Amino acid sequence: MADPGTRDTSRNGGGRPALHGGGGWHRLGNALKTTVLLAGLTALVLVIGQRLGGARGLMFAGFFAVVMNFGSYWFSDKIALAIHGAKPLPYEQAPWLHQMVERLAARAGMPKPKVFILPTAAPNAFATGRSPKHAAVAVTSGLLQILDKRELEGVLAHELGHVRNRDTLIGTVAATLAGIISYAAQTLFFFGGSMLSRSDDEEGGLGNAFANLGLLLVAPVAATLLQLAVSRSREYGADATGAELTGDPDALADALLKLERGAERVPYDRAPATSHLFIVNPLHHGGVMSLFATHPPIPERVRRLRAMRASTGGSRSRGGWEYAY
Template sequence: MFNLMKTAILMAAITALFMAIGAVLGGRSGMMFALTLAVAMNFFSYWFSDKLVLRMYKAQEVDASSAPQFYAIVRDLAQKAGLPMPRVYLINEDAPNAFATGRNPEHAAVAATTGILRVLTEPELRGVMAHELSHVRHRDILISTVSATMAGAISMLANFAMIFGGRDSEGRQVNPVVSILVMLLAPIAASLIQMAISRAREFEADRGGAELSGDPRSLASALQKIQRYAQGIPLETAERHPETAQMMIMNPLSGGGLRTLFSTHPSTEERVERLLAMRP
């Protein structure tokens, strides 16, 4: 019930942002156009955002023959969690990271970079995939895929408002200062929505992943390793599509400033501290 409430709040907030930008672009008619677009985007996100994200990262589906150890880890954890077997993907990237996607446990997928398979031990990898399957079990993977898709769309629409300006209901040109404010504030607002939902979700997935794997220390060790490597190895696709960063187990974006301030992930130190406080 709580996850359904979070999803409803997310949809309402995203729709309100779309309508606000639409109002700047074209007054009342622009607002109605943006509302229609928001409904269409929400529909698209629900049914197709997982496929879009996997295609964006050029993820390749694997099975017990092509990636036996990795596939076996996911299969064992899924059985232990009482979940349907998700589709399993590999992303040919050196930066270590992983994510889950899909609209529900029956249509879930988990993906990991080839880099994460190289740098983590088997217990650490089990901890990471248990974290991702915890997202699946808690049914919050839809929230991450929808918010990633919609945040990118909001940024695109805000840039459109900046380039072409806007008009009120009577066709008069909107003050350019207003257009600039919309361009700057709308993506920030979208990021704040993602941040508020995602940080709490990551803590819960850490706890659930530690319980599922039965090894909180290995998950804590994996998070520390991923952070160290991520600081020196950029995840190129995430850099080009920063709205997808909140889907990852670790924030893959380089740099500081606003990216750090509006990070959708809690600090690694706090996550590790909480994990180490759990009983093994």
């Protein structure tokens, strides 16, 4: 883990910074996006159910959609943490890390999120939860290995920015729904052979079978579109909020550069449907796949953070970052 003895450059207490991200319109926009995602997925499930099972399939799909929407809203955070094998990080194991999260949460004016750790060497982090009162921050063991405390504080501030800006609900719901669609498509391919041609005797016959097969092929693509529906601008917003929380835009910029290199060396391919939750893309990327990237380019994020230094009124010194707040 990062050296607990490293100098902590954040302020203890003091007035809260004037944060500009996560205003009322931003939160309303996220609420509308969440509603659209749930409605779109419900429609897709109903269409698949009707195509594969007729009236009976439609009824089953309707019941499944209700359960799925309820679970996605209330339990998506727990699902996301469980998918990645995240474990609660005991306070006694890393009190300095808990204190850092608590300090940043106080500056953001919200309760301290729960802290989890992912047992992987891939350096990354994500936040989840439907609201600041039900939030969690997860960091990987690899993240704690390669960042110093100043850079780690920048990453944690970014994740708390997502919580404060109400990005975590839509991000976690999108991850859950994308995973459900992908899993359902795989299950139907393995066990739905009879349904795909549920009746060559019925009107349409072979045409219906091909139409159903095409629908199942589209389902994984819809899962990817769900990820892309979570606007990449949310990362810029969380970067800005995180930089305002610490008063040190360069800390997060330096961390992003390290994380990008670390993700290239140690990619993390577990649960691709949740890749957009992380601070940097944990998957293999490049080539045509860059067109479907769920994260904005690291160089552009770093450029924007570097440009914030003058606007924050802070400057580096031998003693660390001099806060403007």
